[in-house]
Amino acid sequence: MAAKAKASPLLTLPTIRLNHLRSGDAAESKKLIGACWNCGFFYLDLSSDDILCRQWEEMLASMKDYFGQPLDVKMQDARQSDNYGYEPQGTQVGPWPETVDGYETLKISRREFLKGSTDLTTASVLAKTELFFNFSRKAHEATMIILQRLSDEMGLAGDDRFEAFHNDTIPSLTNLTLLRYPKHNELKGSSVGHNKHTDIGSLTFLLAEQWGLQALSPDQETWGFVEPRSKHAVINVGDSLRFSSMGQLLSAVHRVILIHEKQDEDRYSIAYFLRRGNDTPFRDGTGTIWTAKEWHDFKFNAFRAPTSPMQVLTGMMEKNDLTTARHAIGHWTLVPPPGLCQTTAR
Ligand SMILES: O=C(O)CCC(=O)C(=O)O
Numbered sequence: 001m002a003a004k005a006k007a008s009p010l011l012t013l014p015t016i017r018l019n020h021l022r023s024g025d026a027a028e029s030k031k032l033i034g035a036c037w038n039c040g041f042f043y044l045d046l047s048s049d050d051i052l053c054r055q056w057e058e059m060l061a062s063m064k065d066y067f068g069q070p071l072d073v074k075m076q077d078a079r080q081s082d083n084y085g086y087e088p089q090g091t092q093v094g095p096w097p098e099t100v101d102g103y104e105t106l107k108i109s110r111r112e113f114l115k116g117s118t119d120l121t122t123a124s125v126l127a128k129t130e131l132f133f134n135f136s137r138k139a140h141e142a143t144m145i146i147l148q149r150l151s152d153e154m155g156l157a158g159d160d161r162f163e164a165f166h167n168d169t170i171p172s173l174t175n176l177t178l179l180r181y182p183k184h185n186e187l188k189g190s191s192v193g194h195n196k197h198t199d200i201g202s203l204t205f206l207l208a209e210q211w212g213l214q215a216l217s218p219d220q221e222t223w224g225f226v227e228p229r230s231k232h233a234v235i236n237v238g239d240s241l242r243f244s245s246m247g248q249l250l251s252a253v254h255r256v257i258l259i260h261e262k263q264d265e266d267r268y269s270i271a272y273f274l275r276r277g278n279d280t281p282f283r284d285g286t287g288t289i290w291t292a293k294e295w296h297d298f299k300f301n302a303f304r305a306p307t308s309p310m311q312v313l314t315g316m317m318e319k320n321d322l323t324t325a326r327h328a329i330g331h332w333t334l335v336p337p338p339g340l341c342q343t344t345a346r
């Protein structure tokens, strides 16, 4: 890890061990639901999974190779889609006034994974497809285990279990997103970082070796850095899981900022976005019913529009919005999940 001294505080996040979740360890599941209840952000210790850790290194090498190509080559993979293909930097709103985002992405959809071939045809993607698919399989498995344990802890059964909304028989917008935040001399004028937001879907499995990720602390007052840890993913709860858990599981507001005055090296991150089946409905904190796809499209439009109300970007998770979404309107009664000890109450 290229660790650097930070002026901003570090967030203290709980660590959940993937192998303990896999084996159904009861204490680990309790810790998991506590983490999702308290802040919706936690480390997932992957050190028991050599294959996944090795794939992370291979993915990074492939990303350096892919993003290092000339823009016109990468643009051959552009599909004007939020779900697959290449997208250059600067298409979304940035973290500060009058800025745009400072990252480019390559996305591989679950749809392509299930079909067994990518819709992108450049040689550079075709050469990496097997690795992208193998990695997607592992990230999908890890996120589905988390959903299973959360369903168990919340006493959900049958069609009400979270996994039921992520059944591959229903098309979804789940995808693997590879991000590069290019260093400053390759950045366009006003491009910088990643604006604050909550994630759209159910769970995000994020791998990043470099600093830059910040999350808003559960008191909604302070930004803290999420320390990059080798062999650890950072998992966060997205809007649709928060909504489907009726606010029990929190989706934290996060962003990516520069750690120096300028981005002094390329920053790479790998995000697997687990999302519900497109047509599956849920009710947001104000009682409005959305399908997963409607919510996805609504939020992506907001990410692109400079005038979007901040509440949309942050899934109504900023201070005051919390009060409105949870208590004043009264759709959700927040009771800690069964078995959660007092000290973890929000
Ligand atoms: O690049 C990162 O570390 C975070 C990216 C992120 O939050 C996102 O793509 O939703």
Ligand SMILES: [Fe+2]
Pocket: 197, 198, 199, 204, 254
């Ligand atoms: Fe995010």
